[in-house]
Amino acid sequence: MYRGYVHWAPHPRVALxxxxxxxxxxxxxxxxxxxxxGLPELRTHYLPLDISYFHxxxxxxxxxxxxxxxxxxxxxxxxxxxxxxxxxxxxxYRLPKRYGLVSFDVRNLFDEEFYYQNSFxxxxxxxxxxxxxxxxxxxxxxxxF
Numbered sequence: 154m155y156r157g158y159v160h161w162a163p164h165p166r167v168a169l170x171x172x173x174x175x176x177x178x179x180x181x182x183x184x185x186x187x188x189x190x191g192l193p194e195l196r197t198h199y200l201p202l203d204i205s206y207f208h209x210x211x212x213x214x215x216x217x218x219x220x221x222x223x224x225x226x227x228x229x230x231x232x233x234x235x236x237x238x239x240x241x242x243x244x245x246y247r248l249p250k251r252y253g254l255v256s257f258d259v260r261n262l263f264d265e266e267f268y269y270q271n272s273f274x275x276x277x278x279x280x281x282x283x284x285x286x287x288x289x290x291x292x293x294x295x296x297x298f
Contacts, residue, residue: 166207174199194226195270211247213256216240221283225270237267239283245292253295260284 158172178195203217222236240263245256264287271282 166209168203168205168207170201170203170205172199172201174201194224196224198222211249212245213247213254214242214244216242219283221267221269223269233268233270235268237265237269239265239267248295251296253293255294256292258290258292260288260290261286263287 154174154176156172156174158170161169163169176195176197176199178197198221200220201217202219203215205213205215207213217240219239219241220236221239223234225233225235227233239261241258241260242262243256243258245254247254261284267283267285269283269285
């Protein structure tokens with residue numbers, strides 16, 4: 154895996170972030186349950202770009218777009234290619250005295266359809282990196298000191 158990133162604050166209230174990540178995954182074919190075909194080779198390029206705004210009152214907002222280009226080779230040597238963009242948005246409020254934050258988040262804002270294969274460990278549960286459909290949720294983080 155290779156990764157490079159840049160974070161920049163051009164203004165005290167604005168933050169920009171850009172990243173490039175390349176992940177190459179190879180493994181010997183393994184037997185899996187059901188109709189799943191193993192993925193002996195998986196090559197994925199990620200390009201996430203984010204902009205965030207922070208107001209002194211505690212309000213904040215962020216918008217992030219991620220481009221993904223993935224090539225997957227299956228056990229039967231068929232190859233699938235997928236390229237897609239996802240857009241995520243968030244708006245929230247930082248509680249006074251930094252006791253926490255509350256945010257309203259939307260993942261995959263435009264409900265983009267894609268066939269993304271995660272390079273996962275079949276023996277462990279993992280959260281998906283990308284939502285296959287629009288996901289809306291309220292997040293509350295509380296801290297005590």
